[in-house]
Amino acid sequence: MSIFIDKKTKVIVQGITGRDGSFHAKQMKNYGTNVVAGVTPGKGGSKVAGIPVFNTMQDAMAKVKANTSVIYVPPPFAVDAIYEAVSAGIKLVVCVTEGVPANDMMKVAPFVKANGARLIGPNCPGLISPDQSKVGILPGTIVKKGNIGVISRSGTLTYEAIWALTLEGLGQTTCVGIGGDQVIGTNFIDCLAAFEADKATKGIVMIGEIGGSDEEEAAAYIKKNLTKPVVSFIAGQAAPPGKRMGHAGAIVSGGSGTAEGKIKALNAAGIPVAGSPTELPALMKEALKKAKAKAAKKAAKAKSKAK
Amino acid sequence: MSIFIDKKTKVIVQGITGRDGSFHAKQMKNYGTNVVAGVTPGKGGSKVAGIPVFNTMQDAMAKVKANTSVIYVPPPFAVDAIYEAVSAGIKLVVCVTEGVPANDMMKVAPFVKANGARLIGPNCPGLISPDQSKVGILPGTIVKKGNIGVISRSGTLTYEAIWALTLEGLGQTTCVGIGGDQVIGTNFIDCLAAFEADKATKGIVMIGEIGGSDEEEAAAYIKKNLTKPVVSFIAGQAAPPGKRMGHAGAIVSGGSGTAEGKIKALNAAGIPVAGSPTELPALMKEALKKAKAKAAKKAAKAKSKAK
């Protein structure tokens, strides 16, 4: 099992004729993702890697029945692409594009929700459910099917974490990059809830970074709602305050959003935080062991009670 | 019983210090409506007819726990008053104000819905549940407690219809003026559904007028969903096309929205349409008789089956 994407995922690539769009359309197709169409205004009727291209999402959806789209169009057109996808009936929109103005995101994010769809991103690497589907730019070579869920605000840092897990034999159910911007469609809590509900997922790796209070809120949520073990890593301990560290969302301002504060909140919620991404597998193994022991104890107790 | 307002209705009057606001605040209070506060910016701390006045809805709601508000402020401020009421936690907003731009209404109407509230109006006389509560400007003197629900796009025409019913002994559960504008918060179908669900209501009078296709849609809805008898009147048979007849919504354009078309649609759905509002009571009595006979027949049938 998995969250958000699986074997039934049928993808339209918005901006399929661009450099990134065409490259990753092929990568997704090669991985086994069911890429059913692409859209680029003015390029309707052509093909990219055998994938039919349409002028509009409306045209594409009239021919193919997709449930997911992934956006590679430049920032000035990315928000329009989100509206277009949702209005055409797409239920999961993954926006890879980096550099979308926050004002536009504040308007489109509630629109997506009001229409019963889910947006992942923007400024995100997308998601992958190993051996099932890959939507976005996460490299298919570093993942492995298994029972760990991965959530991250970052891109390449996520690859690092996934790769560390894979090397240590900890495969994944789904890896989700939620994006590094201030306003994003799907946050940690949305993913945590989905992983908690996913039977195949046994443990969760959550990778945060400086800026905002998403990790603090996630920590509180985990403590209250999650039965599955979570381990974490927070990037940006060495970042100076007041400076944007690449991601629009990665900025410590006025003493809030620091790595220290986040680690403290996570530890207080009983969530182990790794000192390096490469330490995540060991932490996860220990957490799984503890969870198993706890479950066994509980089962034993229940059994003895039953007697 | 009743719909939308009853003994538990607690009202804040927005624009209570104006000419209409103060007059109708008193009228409502005299009728027995639980008017708990008024709001006029800059007049906080004063009183109107013993009702405390606050500067903002926020201040008012901090002191009194109202669930309903009624708006008498001038058109340029009416939409702000709707936002203010809903944001302060009001669940039923009645906007009496006439002359609100359609553009503003198109924006605020979905906001009200998204916040789980109901807007009635604008450009409406409000509503009254006889002997329970009166919110708006409907005269308390013409109604009588009973089991007929009244819905109307009009103001004084509604009084005419109610008065005719009252004179003929047909009392009302609730009378709702939904307003004469193009964009309104609550339409015929919303009210029809509420009356259908209200046990005390035995029959419904629906008063329409030229313009739009609300009556046609209501007719289709009634045919499909209503078990209670509905009788109707449509104003504007003598109206020339292309001219706005007072109400912003009362205009026949391009051959659509005619009284003829509406009457045809209603008749096709089995709904009798009166030639004059004064004929409504007779039509309603007949409809009630028929419904009773039908119910008796059904009961008898059920009984015979049970044997």
Added chain:
Amino acid sequence: MKVHEYQARQMFADHGVPVPNGEIATTSSEAYEIAERFNKPVMVKAQVLVGGRGKAGGVKYAENAEAAQVLATKIIDMDIKGETVHKVLISEAVDILSESYVGIILDRATQKPVIMVSSAGGVDIEEVADKTPEKIFKEYVDPVVGLQAYQARNLAYKLFKDIGQVRQGADILMKLYQTFWDVDASLVEINPLVTVPGGKVLAIDAKVNIDDNALYRQKEIEAMRDLAAEEPAEIKAREADLSFVKLDGSIGCIVNGAGLAMTTMDLVKRYGGEPANFLDIGGSSNPQKVVAAMDIILSDPNVRSILINIFGGITRCDDVASGIVEAFKQLKPSIPVVVRLTGTNEKEGKKILASVKLPSADTLDNVVKKAIELAG
């Protein structure tokens, strides 16, 4: 409120919608000057608020300035469906390769603006909608987020094959929607939107209706109101803040509330009379409004009786009664007036009215019948 084509095209141009060069002329010599300055064939277009000016001969092609002058002479002062032409638009003529229709209105059923386009442009769009609805394409706009570029593209693809024209068309739709929103329009229309040699897309007609409720914040547009194109009685009514529509019958009607005013008219017809007007004195009416209403109706020579039908609510019967008494003092009507007063402050009203000794009626149907009877 309706505005003239030249005013609407200015609103379009202000928002970047491409329109041909054009200027307004009120005399034929002005028409000549403009056409000469353009130094191109022009269209001479009557500026009237009624529809169907083309069929009525109000839109003509002029090869040169001389021809423009001749045509302007013919068109200025022409009567089109009762409206006199006072101005003509002199607009550069273009070679038309294709004609489309583009319109935006408020869709009442969805409570959203809807944009409609059809490649069957230049003709009566209602006929297209009626006979070949499949030729009309629509996009509903979420009013809180506004028209999105993809929606404009979706529609533009229905009008054009060429990607350059699709882009122009989509851009025009975005700008037209912005116009619709900015001017508080209840309708904006380009019919036709044309393509010309070289591939350019142009709006060669412009229609805009404004939401009357928004005029308080559209002062510049309100100032465009063409009083010359209106009934004098309607102008007077608006100044007195009355809702008034002139009709051709003999029974003058003064009513409070639009629905009741329509119903009163309907009943006049039902009982064999013909209403002379729709007149709603509105909600919180002051006595002066009644005087103004009476004055307006009395100025119509067709009127043979007046019925006043008041169901007091927000309107108080005593206010209306004072107005009636005052109107009798000031206007001394020579035709019969019948009054029905009921509702808020009915007693007080009837007391006041006793001084003028008018025939009265107690029900809606009776006051109508009485007025018809009195009209003879």
Added chain:
Amino acid sequence: MKVHEYQARQMFADHGVPVPNGEIATTSSEAYEIAERFNKPVMVKAQVLVGGRGKAGGVKYAENAEAAQVLATKIIDMDIKGETVHKVLISEAVDILSESYVGIILDRATQKPVIMVSSAGGVDIEEVADKTPEKIFKEYVDPVVGLQAYQARNLAYKLFKDIGQVRQGADILMKLYQTFWDVDASLVEINPLVTVPGGKVLAIDAKVNIDDNALYRQKEIEAMRDLAAEEPAEIKAREADLSFVKLDGSIGCIVNGAGLAMTTMDLVKRYGGEPANFLDIGGSSNPQKVVAAMDIILSDPNVRSILINIFGGITRCDDVASGIVEAFKQLKPSIPVVVRLTGTNEKEGKKILASVKLPSADTLDNVVKKAIELAG
């Protein structure tokens, strides 16, 4: 992006927010002229992008033009927290009766703009938020419908007792929100918003930060960027489309991806080194970016080793490797460089890299340790 006070106050003024008269001076004689023209006491205010200029002596009161000239002489060329003052704002001094704080930022938790006000203005608002949070009042704005007048009133009532000032305050908040939205701000702030004798409400300071992601459509604002207030290396990095932040350590870092770049810095610290910078070459990187990155880092005399950490995804290892080879050719670095390449096209990348014979590492931790070791 930060803009100067005088630029921010212009944005406010353009939206109708009342500000005292003020003009910018780059020399003390200009300061004299402006103050003389105003013919009133003025404030001489250093225009720097760093905070805390008041405490640093960059904001002074001048009774007359002579005093203004003297103060301007002192303030111009002053160093405030590493930033040199090049311009001073000469602004009419006002008698201050009360000071409030007003700010709008994007609230990440609710994903809405939040307006914050406090009657405890003129001081460090973060201290107020920390010590007396009950003195700060907030309204969250629904971004699709914008700030509503009632919200502005709610807040204005928290700042003022006088209804006239409440109205002014509410109006200023509406206009400030419009500014926030129109300029794509990530922050707008008035601290303090003051009342003066006669009852007028005025913004006497102005702060605006712009969302970097929106600069593509805020060309006029982007042109306001003060290159003199920035690190030359940061300017160079922006021109090369690199995310770069200068730090004080000795280990230069070139990484793809912001999260990984931060993590690399964190690990440098963890393993006993000090990072010289944050540098993210971004996603679809071309070889030239690597050359530019290397150039920027080599220009920092503190740097003693460079680590390149690439996890290929959208970035391809072969592109980066080509860039490294090219950088070695062009720049001939004299300090050690250690490279870790993994992910997309790793094999091809390593093949290309073989030509320069660099020390390499296969894991994140190892490349960091190696760089520290090489820095000595």
